[in-house]
Amino acid sequence: MIRLEGVSKYYKTTLSVGVGIRKVSLEFHLGEFVVITGESGSGKSTLLNIISGLDDYEEGEMYLFGEETSHYSGPDWEAYRAAHIGFISQSYNIIESYTVYQNIILALELQGYPQEQQKNRTLELIEQVGLSHRTHHKASKLSGGEKQRCAIARAIAKDCPVIVADEPTGNLDSKAGKAIMKLLHDISKDKLVVLVTHTFHHVEQYATRHIRMRDGEITEDRHLLETKKIEEKPIFQERRPIPFKTLVNASLRNLFAAPKRFIFQLLLQILIISIFIFIYAFLMYSEDIIVGEAVAERDSSHQLRLVRRDQDVIDPSLFDGYNLIRSIGIYETAYEAYVAVGFPGMTSRLENYPIGEIKMDNASVINLSDITSGTLPGPNEVIVSDLVMETYGLKIGDELLFFGKYYQYIRSPGTIYTISGSTIRGNTKSVYFHPDIFLSKEIALEGLLEVTNRIAYYYYYNQEGRLTRSPFSSIKILFDDTMRTGTVRIPSHILPDPMEVQIVDYEFYFGPYFGHVEMFQVDIVDVERTDATNTVIYMSTSFQEALIDVYFGDDYAPRSLVLNVHDLTDGKRLSDMIDHDDFRVFYHIVSATSRERILTQSEFESLAYFIVGSIGFALYTVVGVVIKNISLARKKDFAIIRSIGATRQYLSKQVVLEQVISGVIAYFITVGILNITALYSYTMRQSMRHLFFHQYTILFVVSILLSIQVARMYNRKYFKFSVISALNQDPEERA
Numbered sequence: 001m002i003r004l005e006g007v008s009k010y011y012k013t014t015l016s017v018g019v020g021i022r023k024v025s026l027e028f029h030l031g032e033f034v035v036i037t038g039e040s041g042s043g044k045s046t047l048l049n050i051i052s053g054l055d056d057y058e059e060g061e062m063y064l065f066g067e068e069t070s071h072y073s074g075p076d077w078e079a080y081r082a083a084h085i086g087f088i089s090q091s092y093n094i095i096e097s098y099t100v101y102q103n104i105i106l107a108l109e110l111q112g113y114p115q116e117q118q119k120n121r122t123l124e125l126i127e128q129v130g131l132s133h134r135t136h137h138k139a140s141k142l143s144g145g146e147k148q149r150c151a152i153a154r155a156i157a158k159d160c161p162v163i164v165a166d167e168p169t170g171n172l173d174s175k176a177g178k179a180i181m182k183l184l185h186d187i188s189k190d191k192l193v194v195l196v197t198h199t200f201h202h203v204e205q206y207a208t209r210h211i212r213m214r215d216g217e218i219t220e221d222r223h224l225l226e227t228k229k230i231e232e233k234p235i236f237q238e239r240r241p242i243p244f245k246t247l248v249n250a251s252l253r254n255l256f257a258a259p260k261r262f263i264f265q266l267l268l269q270i271l272i273i274s275i276f277i278f279i280y281a282f283l284m285y286s287e288d289i290i291v292g293e294a295v296a297e298r299d300s301s302h303q304l305r306l307v308r309r310d311q312d313v314i315d316p317s318l319f320d321g322y323n324l325i326r327s328i329g330i331y332e333t334a335y336e337a338y339v340a341v342g343f344p345g346m347t348s349r350l351e352n353y354p355i356g357e358i359k360m361d362n363a364s365v366i367n368l369s370d371i372t373s374g375t376l377p378g379p380n381e382v383i384v385s386d387l388v389m390e391t392y393g394l395k396i397g398d399e400l401l402f403f404g405k406y407y408q409y410i411r412s413p414g415t416i417y418t419i420s421g422s423t424i425r426g427n428t429k430s431v432y433f434h435p436d437i438f439l440s441k442e443i444a445l446e447g448l449l450e451v452t453n454r455i456a457y458y459y460y461y462n463q464e465g466r467l468t469r470s471p472f473s474s475i476k477i478l479f480d481d482t483m484r485t486g487t488v489r490i491p492s493h494i495l496p497d498p499m500e501v502q503i504v505d506y507e508f509y510f511g512p513y514f515g516h517v518e519m520f521q522v523d524i525v526d527v528e529r530t531d532a533t534n535t536v537i538y539m540s541t542s543f544q545e546a547l548i549d550v551y552f553g554d555d556y557a558p559r560s561l562v563l564n565v566h567d568l569t570d571g572k573r574l575s576d577m578i579d580h581d582d583f584r585v586f587y588h589i590v591s592a593t594s595r596e597r598i599l600t601q602s603e604f605e606s607l608a609y610f611i612v613g614s615i616g617f618a619l620y621t622v623v624g625v626v627i628k629n630i631s632l633a634r635k636k637d638f639a640i641i642r643s644i645g646a647t648r649q650y651l652s653k654q655v656v657l658e659q660v661i662s663g664v665i666a667y668f669i670t671v672g673i674l675n676i677t678a679l680y681s682y683t684m685r686q687s688m689r690h691l692f693f694h695q696y697t698i699l700f701v702v703s704i705l706l707s708i709q710v711a712r713m714y715n716r717k718y719f720k721f722s723v724i725s726a727l728n729q730d731p732e733e734r735a
Contacts, residue, residue: 001028001029001030001064001065001161001162001192001232002027002028002051002062002063002064002162002192003026003027003028003062003063003066004024004025004026004027004050004051004060004061004062004063005025005060005061005062005063006023006024006025006059006060006061007021007023007024007025007050007057007059007060007061007062008020008021008022008023008024008057008058008059008060008216009021009043009046009050009055009056009057009058010058019043019215019216020043020046020216021043021046021047021050021057021213021216021217022043022215022216022217023059023060023217024043024047024060024216024217024218025060025218026211026218026221028051028192028194029192029227029229029230029232030161030190030191030192030230030232031190031191031192031208031227031228031229031230032192032193032208032209032227033185033188033193033195033206033207033208033209034192034193034194034195034207034208034209034210034211035195035196035197035200035203035204035207035209035210035211036048036194036195036196036197036211036212036213037196037197037198037200037210037211037212037213038212038213038214038219039214040198042213042214042215042216043213043215043216043217044166044196044213045166045167045196046216047196047213048164048166048194048196050062051162051164051194052081052085052087052162052164052643053077053080053081053084053085054081054087054643057070064080064084065232065233074648075647075648078642078645078646078647078648079647081642081643081644081645082110082111082158082644082645082646082647083160083645084160084161084162085160085162085163085164085645086154086155086156086158086160086162086163086164086644087155087163087164087165087166087643087644088148088151088152088155088163088164088165088166088168088184089151089165089166089167089168090166090167090168090170090171091171092139092144092147092148092150092151092171093151093636093640093643094139094147094150094151094154094640095139095257095637095640095641096138096139096140097138097139097140097257097258097637098138098139098253098257099135099136099137099138099139100126100131100134100135100136100137100139100142100146100150100153101122101123101126101135101136102253102257103139103150103154104122104125104126104150104153104154104157105118105119105122106154106250106641106644107154107155107157107158107644107645108121108122108157108158109242109246109250110158110242110641110644110645110646110650111157111158111159111645112241112242115243115245115246121157122157123135125153125154125156125157126153128153128156128187129149129150129152129153129183130149131146131149131150131153134146143176144171144172144176145172145173145176145179145180148168148169148172148176148180149180149183151168152168152180152183152184152187154644156187158644158645160191161190161191161192162191162192162193162194163184163187163188163191163192163193163194164193164194164195165184165193165194165195165196166196167196167197167198168180168181168184168195168197169181169197169199169202170197170198174202177202178202181202181203181206182206184206185206190230207224207225208223208224208225208226208227209221209222209223209224209225210222210224242650247650247653247654247657248657248661250654251654251657251658251661252661254634254654254658255658255661255662262662265662266662266665266666266669268626269662269663269666269667269707270666270669270670270673272619272620272622273666273667273670273703274670274673274674275615275619276612276615276616276619276699276703277670277671277674277691277699278674278687279611279612279615280608280612280691280695280699281687281688281690281691282687283608283611283612304563304571304574304575304578304585304586305563305585305586306563306578306583306584306585306586307583307584307586308582308583308584309581309582309583309584310582337360337404337437337440337443337444337446338358338360338402338403338404338415338431339357339358339403339404340357340358340402340403341358341400341401341402341403341431342400342401342403343399343400343401344399344400344401344416357429358402358429358430358431359429359430359431360431360433360437361426361430361431361432361433362432362433362435362438363376363377363383363432363433363434363435364435365425365432366383366423366425366432367685369679369680369682369685370423370424370425370682371383371421371422371423372386372421372422372423372424373389373396373421373422374396374419374420374421374422375420375421376420376421377420377421377432377433377434378420378434379434379436379437380416380417380418380434381417381418381419381420381434382400382417382418382419382420382431382432382433383419383420383421383422383423383431383432384400384419384422384423384430384431384432385422385423385424385425385426385427385428385430386422386423386424387427387428388422388428389419389422391428394419395419396419396420396421396422397418397419398418398419399416399417399418399419400416400417400418400419401415401416402415402416402417402431404446417433424682425682441548441552442544442548444552445544445547445548445551445552448551449477449510449547452510452511453509453510453511454475454477454508454509454510454511455471455508455509455510455511456471456472456475456506456507456508456509456537457469457470457471457472457506457507457509458470458472458495458496458503458505458506458507459503459504459505459506459507460496460501460502460503460504461502461504467504469507470496472490472494472495472537475494475535475536475537476534476535476536476537477536477537477539478536478537478538478539479538479539479540479541479543479544480538480539480540480541481540481541483538483539483540483541484525484526484540485525485540485542486523486524486525486526486540486542486543487525487526487527487528487539487540488506488508488524488526488527488528488537488538488539488540488543489527489528489529489530489537489538489539490527490528490529490530490537491529491530491531491532491533491534491535491536491537492529492530492531493533494535495529498529506524506527507521507524508521508522508524509521509522510522510547510550520550522543522546522547569689569690569692572692573692612699613702616702616703616706617706620706620707620709620710638651648719651715652715652719655711655714655715656708656711656712656715658711659707659708659710659711660704660707660708660711662707663703663704663706663707664704667700667703667704671696674688675688
C-alpha cells in the first residue's frame with residue numbers, strides 16, 4: 001500500500017542542516033500493526049509525518065498503491081490525508097475550545113458524511129470510546145486519557161485505512177496507556193496502524209511488526225506475527241462537496257466555541273463600525289455648511305418647488321399628509337409676520353428691536369426630546385432658545401410682545417405671546433410658534449404684500465388739459481379695521497399739492513404671486529389725506545378681505561407649490577416621496593444671508609465617500625492587524641482541521657465566512673445601538689437622520705468587504721505555515 005524507497009528529509013535552520021530521516025526504504029500493508037521505536041531525535045516522528053502526508057521529503061520516492069507522490073501538490077496531499085489517514089498525536093491535537101461531540105462530528109463533516117446520519121454516528125463513536133458521560137464537555141476540561149480517547153474516536157470517524165499514532169500514551173499513566181493501546185488494537189482490524197513509542201513492551205502484545213530507528217536510519221525491521229493478506233485498492237474518489245449549510249454551522253461553531261474571543265472581536269468591530277457610520281453621518285449633517293449654498297437663519301430654510309409637467313394647476317391637498325411640509329404655496333409668507341420682539345408695557349413703539357430681531361419658525365420641527373424645559377406651544381404661546389432665556393433672564397410663563405413688519409407705524413402695541421418652553425435648537429433669533437399661526441391668511445397676506453408688486457396711480461389733468469397718470473413712490477400697505485369700507489388713507493407728502501394739482505381718480509393694483517393670479521385692480525370708494533410723514537398707505541379691512549379672497553380663496557389653484565423642509569436630508573427624503581413622472585422638483589435654499597459656494601452637492605458627496613472610505617480602510621487595517629493576531633492564536637486549531645482532511649479552500653472560506661458573520665452581527669448591533677441612542681440624544685438623532693436606506697446599504701456592503709479583506713489578510717499569513725509546523729507551534733516558523 002505504502003512504499004518508501006531511499007526517502008530522506010532534512011531540516012534547515014539559519015546555522016545548519018539537520019537530518020530527519022536518511023535513505024529510508026520500507027513497505028507497509030493493510031492489516032499490519034507496526035510499532036516504531038527509537039531514542040528521541042532518531043527520526044520516528046519525521047517518518048510518521050511523511051507517511052501521513054503532514055510533511056514532505058527531499059530525496060527518494062514514496063509510492064501509494066504503486067503511484068509516485070513526489071509530484072503531489074498541496075491539494076493532492078489534502079486529498080490523501082482526507083481519504084487515507086486518521087492521525088493520533090501524543091499532544092492529542094483535538095480542538096480545546098470544542099466539545100467532545102464537536103471534535104468528532106467535525107471529521108464526519110469534512111468527509112462529506114450524510115448530514116442526516118452525522119449526529120447518530122457521532123454518538124455511536126463517543127460511546128465506543130467510553131466518553132458518553134463527557135459528550136458535551138469542552139475538550140479543555142477532559143483528562144489526558146479522555147482527550148486521547150476523543151482523538152481516537154475522531155480518527156476512526158473517518159473510517160480511513162491508515163491510522164498513524166505518535167506517542168499516543170506518552171502523556172498518560174500506565175493504566176490509561178494500556179486502555180488506549182487496547183482500544184487502538186480493537187479498532188485496527190483490516191487497517192494499517194503505524195504507531196511510534198518509546199516503550200515497546202506496552203504494545204508488544206498487539207504488534208505484528210517492530211521497526212527500530214537511530215540517527216534517522218532504520219536499524220531493525222522485524223515481522224513478529226504473520227498477517228492475512230488484504231486486498232489493497234486506491235480509494236482516491238471524488239470527494240463529496242461540503243454543503244454551504246455545514247460551512248455556516250462550522251463558522252458559527254468556531255465563533256461561539258470561544259465566547260471571550262468572539263465578544264472581544266465583536267466589540268472591536270462595533271467600535272470601528274460606530275466610528276465609520278458616525279463620521280459619515282456627521283459629514284451628511286454638515287453638508288449644508290460645507291456645500292455652502294447659504295447660511296440659514298431659520299431652522300427650516302430650505303424649499304422644494306413643484307411644477308406639474310403638464311403645466312396644469314396643482315391640488316395642494318395632495319400634500320397634506322407630508323409631515324415635512326412647513327407651508328404650502330402662499331402660506332410660506334406667514335413666516336415673515338413678526339420681525340422683532342420686546343416686553344409688554346413698552347412706552348414707545350419706536351424702540352427699535354427692544355430684545356432683538358427674530359426669525360419665526362414652526363414648532364412642528366421640535367420633538368419633545370428637544371425641549372429642555374416647559375412644553376410645546378399652544379396657539380398663543382411660543383418656545384424660545386435656551387440662549388434667549390439665559391441672556392434676558394426669562395422663565396416659563398413670561399410674556400413677550402411681537403411686532404410685525406412695520407410695527408413702528410402701527411398704532412396697536414403688537415401681539416402678546418406667552419413662553420411655554422425653551423429648546424436647545426436654533427439660535428438667539430429662533431422663535432417657535434404653534435403650527436396654526438402659519439395657516440393664518442391675515443398673517444400670510446401681510447408677508448405676501450411685501451414680495452408682490454404694489455402699484456398705485458393718481459390721475460389728474462395737466463396744463464394741456466390731458467388726463468395724466470402718475471405712480472406713487474415707494475409705498476407700504478397696512479390695514480385698519482376702524483376705517484370705513486372702501487376707504488384709503490394716504491400721507492399727503494407722497495401726493496402733489498392740491499393747490500397745484502387737482503387729482504380726479506386713484507387706481508391700486510396688486511401683482512401676481514407664483515404666477516397663479518394675474519395683476520388685478522381694487523375698487524376705491526373714498527380717499528383721505530393724512531399728515532403722516534411715513535409712506536404707509538392704510539386701507540380698510542374690506543380690501544384685506546378682498547385680497548385674501550383673491551389669493552387664498554376657494555378658487556385658488558396654483559401652478560407651482562413650495563414645500564419648506566428642514567435641510568438637505570429632508571429635501572432628499574421628500575423628493576423621493578413625490579411622483580417625478582407628474583412633477584418637476586426644484587431644490588433651493590431661501591435665506592436672507594448667502595455666501596459664495598464652496599462645493600457643489602455632487603462634489604461634496606464624492607468627497608464624503610472618499611473621506612469615509614479612507615478612514616474606513618485605515619480603521620479596518622488596524623482592526624485587521626488585531627484580529628489577525630487574535631486569529632493566529634488559532635493556528636494550531638486550523639492545522640488540526642487540515643490534518644484530518646480539510647482543504648485549504650475550505651478553511652479559507654470558513655475564515656472569510658466567520659469574519660462576514662461577525663461583521664454582519666456587529667453592523668446590526670451598531671446600527672441598533674446608534675438608533676436607540678438617537679431616541680434620547682438630540683445630537684445623535686440629528687446626525688443619524690441624515691442616513692438613508694441606500695446609504696446604510698452602502699456602508700453595510702463596504703464594512704463587509706473590509707471584513708473579507710481582513711480575513712484574506714489572515715489567510716495569506718496562515719497558509720505560509722506547513723501543517724506540521726503549525727501543529728508543533730515551531731517558534732521559528734511562527735516568526
